[in-house]
Amino acid sequence: MLTRLRFKNWRSLRDVEIADLTPLTVFIGANASGKTNIVDALAFLRRLLTERSRDAVFFAENVRPIRTVGVTDEPIEIEVEYKSPPQHTNIAYSLTIDPQELSQMDEMFFERIDDELKLVGRGKTGMGRFKSGFFVEGDGVGNLFLQMLTIPFERITTGEFPFEFRTLAQFLSPHSQFLNESASAPERSPITPSTDYLNIDQDGSNTLDVLNFMQQNHPAVFAELMNDFRWLLAHVEDASITFDGRETRLTVKERPLSGQTAPTVSGGTLRLLAMLTAYYALDMQLPELPGLVVIEEPDTGLNPGLLKRFVEQLREYTRRTDRPRQFILTTHNPAFLDYFQPEEVRVVSRDDKGETHVERVPDSIKEIWLDEYGLGEVWKTRAFGGLPE
Amino acid sequence: MARIWFIAEDDSGFQIARRILEKRGIRVQVERLLPTGSNPNIFQLAKQIDRLIATVRQDKRWSPQDCIAVLHDWDIHKQPDRTAYDTIRAACERHKQEGLPIKEVTAKDEVEAWLLADSGVCAWLAQKPDKKCDTRPKPKDMLDNWCKDARKPPYKSEKGLKEVVNHIAGDGDRYSPSLREALTHLKNAPCIQP
Numbered sequence A: 001m002l003t004r005l006r007f008k009n010w011r012s013l014r015d016v017e018i019a020d021l022t023p024l025t026v027f028i029g030a031n032a033s034g035k036t037n038i039v040d041a042l043a044f045l046r047r048l049l050t051e052r053s054r055d056a057v058f059f060a061e062n063v064r065p066i067r068t069v070g071v072t073d074e075p076i077e078i079e080v081e082y083k084s085p086p087q088h089t090n091i092a093y094s095l096t097i098d099p100q101e102l103s104q105m106d107e108m109f110f111e112r113i114d115d116e117l118k119l120v121g122r123g124k125t126g127m128g129r130f131k132s133g134f135f136v137e138g139d140g141v142g143n144l145f146l147q148m149l150t151i152p153f154e155r156i157t158t159g160e161f162p163f164e165f166r167t168l169a170q171f172l173s174p175h176s177q178f179l180n181e182s183a184s185a186p187e188r189s190p191i192t193p194s195t196d197y198l199n200i201d202q203d204g205s206n207t208l209d210v211l212n213f214m215q216q217n218h219p220a221v222f223a224e225l226m227n228d229f230r231w232l233l234a235h236v237e238d239a240s241i242t243f244d245g246r247e248t249r250l251t252v253k254e255r256p257l258s259g260q261t262a263p264t265v266s267g268g269t270l271r272l273l274a275m276l277t278a279y280y281a282l283d284m285q286l287p288e289l290p291g292l293v294v295i296e297e298p299d300t301g302l303n304p305g306l307l308k309r310f311v312e313q314l315r316e317y318t319r320r321t322d323r324p325r326q327f328i329l330t331t332h333n334p335a336f337l338d339y340f341q342p343e344e345v346r347v348v349s350r351d352d353k354g355e356t357h358v359e360r361v362p363d364s365i366k367e368i369w370l371d372e373y374g375l376g377e378v379w380k381t382r383a384f385g386g387l388p389e
Numbered sequence B: 001m002a003r004i005w006f007i008a009e010d011d012s013g014f015q016i017a018r019r020i021l022e023k024r025g026i027r028v029q030v031e032r033l034l035p036t037g038s039n040p041n042i043f044q045l046a047k048q049i050d051r052l053i054a055t056v057r058q059d060k061r062w063s064p065q066d067c068i069a070v071l072h073d074w075d076i077h078k079q080p081d082r083t084a085y086d087t088i089r090a091a092c093e094r095h096k097q098e099g100l101p102i103k104e105v106t107a108k109d110e111v112e113a114w115l116l117a118d119s120g121v122c123a124w125l126a127q128k129p130d131k132k133c134d135t136r137p138k139p140k141d142m143l144d145n146w147c148k149d150a151r152k153p154p155y156k157s158e159k160g161l162k163e164v165v166n167h168i169a170g171d172g173d174r175y176s177p178s179l180r181e182a183l184t185h186l187k188n189a190p191c192i193q194p
Helices: A035-050 A053-063 A099-103 A153-157 A163-172 A207-217 A219-232 A267-284 A304-318 A364-369 A375-379 B011-023 B042-058 B083-097 B119-124 B139-149 B158-166 B177-187
Strands: A002-010 A013-018 A024-029 A076-084 A089-097 A107-113 A116-123 A126-136 A176-179 A188-190 A236-243 A247-254 A291-296 A325-331 A345-350 A356-360 B003-008 B029-033 B067-073 B102-107
Touching: A002 A035, A013 A035, A013 A356, A024 A035, A024 A304, A035 A076, A035 A163, A035 A176, A035 A291, A035 A325, A163 A291, A176 A267, A188 A207, A207 A219, A207 A236, A207 A247, A207 A267, A219 A236, A219 A267, A219 A304, A247 A267, A267 A291, A304 A325, A364 A375, A364 B042, B003 B011, B003 B042, B011 B029, B011 B067, B011 B158, B011 B177, B029 B042, B042 B067, B042 B083, B067 B083, B083 B102, B102 B177, B139 B158
Parallel strands: A024 A325, A024 A345, A176 A291, A291 A325, B003 B029, B003 B067, B067 B102
Antiparallel strands: A002 A013, A002 A076, A076 A089, A089 A126, A107 A116, A116 A126, A188 A247, A236 A247, A345 A356
């Protein structure tokens, strides 16, 4: 499980540390406060571990510049701390890059500098030094840096490196799933040969392909997903995926229609299906390994009356010891926040300089308010931050 | 800089008070806390007053130089049942007795009365300052009507409130005794810098 995140010079995250993460963590904050920048940084690490670093940087830069506006002479630093089961060893992964320099490098190699293995790039414009590595707390392990830019991901995950490294690398990717705020399952999707059947796309566009693969190859996982789908949405009697050689199609049978197929499927239903698929996709490969599910604004499209049940379901997922999972969520919705504990919430805000700050909900809130009021109700009193001016 | 923590009946009252302090050159950092609910009101304020005060006192930014202002409408024309107002007054008194720098600040009959006599707001809405503003039964409705007559966004909308607040000159105490009293309270508060 991720226990601590630290960012320097990553977009609006000029210098941010987020400690004591819980299995279920929700980030709240006004629009443009920096919630998505936190999620993007994790998605960047995921890409970094599956692709070459330069590709990940180029991809991220294509979306938006990744270095804090106004900062030109300092590198970007991302650090994550992870508690690895079963011994609960603390592992940290840290990355230091200069995207501008990185883009000018033609080759990468490691060099021992000041007793540390440092990543060095050589290009037409000169030399650059970057740092990317794991640090394991404990006796006799010390600093060990992996050549993340040059070593294929398979070598990290298949036994050449110590167990803790492999677990963290797996956890960040491929055992992580990301869904953005508008992600949704389509009702039908044409065949796409390059589709990833094990990982859901951030916009949910390949949900049906993942589900079809699950239905065919992991029927027990698919059945479990359907059970939860029916539990969460009382109107759903059954759902299935069909593939006719040209397109994959979702069929939902509804109770109000006496089990007949619904002619259309609601947006909220499709979004919920994408979220469940993101979670259950992790059960299709090495389910016993810890997994991470990051969902932006999961409450979008869900009726307020469903939110309690939905959060309870997520909480139950985090308690499955045979398949340890961590959820990182964002929300704007006080009604959604009502079902979280203060220690599960991080408040994101931006100061006058445009820099993001992340804080915990004050401990006193529980004692003062929560005997009678939900956390979301208290949020609206401005007892803690995260609301627009 | 010391802070003044407004525990306000609703957000519009807070925004008006903050702007008046600013226009009067009163140097203080201002924070706000509101009762729960989408449309907080005097009953929620009365029910939650102790929780709200406790929240301020537990805030990590709270310092002994800070003070608290509990801001609400007096509503004498529309609320014959004074229980909620008595509860708020008693709570403020109790906390004051315990040494907390707290003031109850009331507007007669609503905080919008202070704006009916404000030269900036009146000029913007092409109205003469109302010399009897504190005795009007429904100042909020009056202000809303003034906005509509001037073809401005209605005061009761978020946009209208923002526009009105932007035009406050902060001199409504010429004709509003309740604002005069509120400003006297606030100027003498220990958190206000001379």
